Amino acid sequence: MASPQPRIGVVMYPGSNDDHDALWALSALDAESIPVWHEERELPDLDAVVLPGGFSYGDYLRCGAIARFSPATAAVKEFADAGGLVLGICNGFQILCEAGLLPGVLLQNESLRFICRDVPLVVERDDLPFTTRCAHGQRLVIPVKHGDGRWFAPPGLVSELEANRQVVLRYDETCNGSVDDIAGICNERGNVMGLMPHPEHAVDPLLGSADGALILASLVEAARNHALTLA
């Protein structure tokens, strides 16, 4: 019997602009990718959720601050609280931080410049549902494109995260001024992850790098295992 195609939702907020790339990349990696409109109060039957990049609600007030109150975000919160897999990319990461699903906050880049380029990253965790295809210490090249990507948390919280091994990815060169060069983190339970780089833009060598596929394929695999346990 063929293994089931896992169902992965991508939430579309007003102002999301990487939603279609995320849907395409997940489909290319053999998931059934399902768009979820931001007004949905309940998620369809899903094995994982992706919050895509973009500028939800125009990034008004603070990035992700308004999206936090959309009905779909409340449903995603419930999904995550029940142990569901949630990956936030760029603006999705900002939303997860504002919604309290991930610690810290994303501030304006130290340079005040919008950064749009491929960046080298180092994998700090290879045992998460988002990183099983990666190896600890592996160097990935994945593009970033953001104006507000400087992850920040007060020193006490940072040491707590480091001690809990919640840092998943670090920039391997100076990028945006993030504390400890942090590019991606997870929650304590390990079922919610956010990252500023865009894995969905790096799933095919034609795009310059296929390293993003390692992260998304890990997620697809974990979602497939979830689907299998329900089957």
Place this chain on the structure above:
Amino acid sequence: MRATILVRPKSGILDPQGAAVETALEHLGFSVSGARVGKVVDLEVASDDATEVRAQVEKMCEQLLANPLMESYEIELHG
């Protein structure tokens, strides 16, 4: 009642906008230091009871207008 909310980056948090403004002012010949850039929110609350308005605006700040990790806020009530 009209309320003004001043939202500031917390002290100790790097404020690159403030630093850029400070450099620009120095280029103009002003001798300044410690420039920080924040936000102002003006709004009208449907009540004339200052205590109640302040309590409501505090809630707005905690729930939406400021992120306590990085920002502090100050509330001014008018009239």
